Amino acid sequence: MNYKLQSMTEKNNTPPQKILLVRTDRLGDVVLSTPAIKIIKDNFPSASISFLCQPSTREVLEGNPYLDEVIICDKYGKHRNIPGLCRLIWSIRRKKFDWAIILHPTNRVHIIAFLAGIPLRIGWDKKSAFLLTRKLPHLKHKGIKHESEYNLDILKELGLTITSPCFYFPNKESATQKVNLLLQKQKALSKKLVAVHPSASCASKRWPQIKFIRLIRLIKNDFPDVIIALLTSEKESQFADKIAEEKEILDLRGKLSIPEIGALLKKSILFISNDSGPVHISAALDTPVISIFGRNDPGISPRRWKPLGRDCFYLKEETGCQPCLAHNCTKNFLCLQTLTAERVYSLAKKIISSSSVETINSDTPL
Template identity: 30%
Template sequence: MAESEKILLVQTSFLGDLILTTPLLAEIRRRFPRALISVLCRRELRDVLAGDPEIHEVMTYDKRGPRGGWTGLWRMAQELRARGFDMALSVHKSLRTALLLFLAGIPLRVGFRQSAGWFLYHRRPRRAAARHDVERSLSLLSAVEIDPRTTKPALRVEVSAQVRADVERIFRACGIRGDGIIFGVNPGSVWATKRWTPEGYAALIGRLRESYGGEVLLFGGPDDREVVERILDLSNHGGTSLVGKIGLRELAGAIERCRVFITNDSGPMHVAVARGVPTAAIFCATTRELGFYPYSSNAVVIEKALSCRPCAPHGGLRCPLGTEDCMRLISAADVMRGVELLLNRDRRRDAGGVDSCFPLTLGV
C-alpha cells in the first residue's frame, strides 16, 4: 500500500478502549508518515482525540442511538465508502463492525481471527487473550507487515493550552487553590461490580487529608453524582466535586493536575496513565489478567485475591454470589498503602531509581 493512502481505524467502544488504541495510531503513522488516518469512534468521545497529531479526521458512529440499527449501519457504510479508504483496521470482535467495513467496500480490511465476522476481513491475525489490550491491538500490524517498535509504546491524550486555561478557570470557580498536593479520586465505573464502596472512598479521603493535607478532587460523569455526594457526606465534605463542572474535553487537563489519581478500573484510569500521573487502580470484579490494567510502570493495582474473580469480562451489574467481597474486603488502609508506594516511587525516581516495566500489584 502506498504511504499516501487513506487509512481508517475503528474503535467504537468506551473511553478507556479508545485511549488504549493510541499506541496503534502512533505505529500506523510511523509506518505511513504521509497517510491520511481517520478514526471512527462514539460521538460523545470525539473530544478525547482532539489535537492528536496522528489523526486527519475523527468520524463518529452512534451505533446504539437513534441513528443505530440496520438503517444507521447502512448510512455509516455509505459515508465511509464516500471517503474512499484504502485500508481499515478494526480492534473489535463483533459481526457489526466487520459488516460495516464490508458494506463500505474498503479494499483491504484487517480484523481479528476470533471476530464473529472474520470471513469479511482480508487479513486476520490472532488476538492473544493473555496480553495487554494495547499489545493485542498492535498485533493487527503483523497482518500488514509492520513490525512494532521494541520500546514500550505510550498511551496519549493531548491537552491544549486552551484546555489548561479552562481547567484553571474551573478550579478557581470551585475554590480549588492548587498550591499544595492534589489527589484525584474517581469512584465511578460503567459496571457496578467495578466500583469500590463509598464508605471505602470516604475513609481514604480522611486518611489522605490527615497524612498529607492538600486537596482531594472527586471526578465523575452525570451518572456518578449520587455516589460522589454520598462520599462527600460520609467524609464530612473532605473533598471537592467536579461532577457537572468538567466534561471529557477538560478531563485530562484536570487529571494531570493531580499528584496521584485513585480510581476504579475505568476510562479515567487510562486517561491518568496517558498524562503520566501516578495511578492507584482499585480492581474489584475484574483482574489484570483480562488485559486492561494501567499500562504504566508508575501505577499500582490494588485487588483482593478471590477465586470468583473475574466474574465477567468487564465486571457485572451485580455480584453473582451476592457477597460483593471483591469490593467490600478492600480497605482504605490497603489503598493508602498503594498511594504511599507511588509517592515513595516518585522520590526514588527523583533520586535516580529505576522502575519495573509493569504496574505493581498489591494483593490484599
C-alpha cells in the first residue's frame, strides 16, 4: 500500500462519488450529526454516503433514507487489536471513498481514514490531525456554539450549501408494535405518558435520585392518571434503583432497544432527563423535553449540548464555581444538589397541562 499523504479530490474539481462520514462517540453525538447526512445528500444527490460509527449507535443510523451504508468500528471488540483494525481498514480501503468527513477527532479514526487511502480527509486539528489533508482549528472546548453547529462548520469548509438542520431518528414499525404491546399489558396504552431518564455517563451529569423521586411524587399528586415510565440502559439501571421502588412506576430499565426508546418517547407527552443521549432522541422526535444540566465548563455546558427543537428546555443552577472541575468536583456536585424538584416541576406542570408550550422561550434556561 502507498500510505503517503494524497492530494485532495477537490483539487480535481470532481464531485465526490463515495463519501464516508465518521463519528465513533456516543448516542447523542450521533443524533446531533444526522443533519450532516441529508445536507451532503442534498449537495451530492448521486453520491453514495456511508457512516462509520461504534456498535452502540448503529440503530440511530440504520434506516436513514439519505444513508447508503453503516460501517461499524468495534474498538472494544473485533477491532480492538492490530489484526482486527487492519481488517477494518482494508475493508474500507476496498470501497474507494473519495472523502472522509470526520466529525469527532480520535487517533483511531484518523489512522483508519489515512491508511484506507481516502484522498480528502477533513476534520479537527486534534488527535493525530497531521494525518488529515484538511483541518479546522479545534475550539470545541470553548463551547462557543452548539455541537450541531460545529458539525456544520466542517461542511461549510468544504463549500457545501447548508440547509436548515433536520435531525433524524428512525421510526421502526417493529419497535412501535413492541412498545404498544408493552403498554397494553400495563393498561397504559391510552394514558398520558411521562418518561423519566435519571442516568447519565458521568456522576457530574446525574441529578440525585431523591430529587427525581420528589419530582415524580409532585407529578403524580397533581396528575394521578399520568403514567411515569422509567428508562435507563441495562448497565446504568443502578442509578434508578430507588426510583423504581416508587408506586405505580412503569419500570423499563434495560428493557428497550434504542429504536424502542424512540417509539416510547414518541408516545410520551414529556421526557425529563439528565444531560444524555436520549434527550436528543426526544428532540428529534418533537417530544417536549426537559434536560437537567449541572456542569459549568464551557465545553460541556448547555450552550454546546442542550436539546434543540420546539418545546426543548434545559434547567441549570448557577453556583459560581470557577473553574468547573466537572467529574473531579470537590463540592459534591453543588450545581445538581441545588436544583430543586419544585423548580423542575414548575416547568413540567406547564407542559403536562397544555398540548403546546409555544409561549415559553426554549432557548433560555428556566
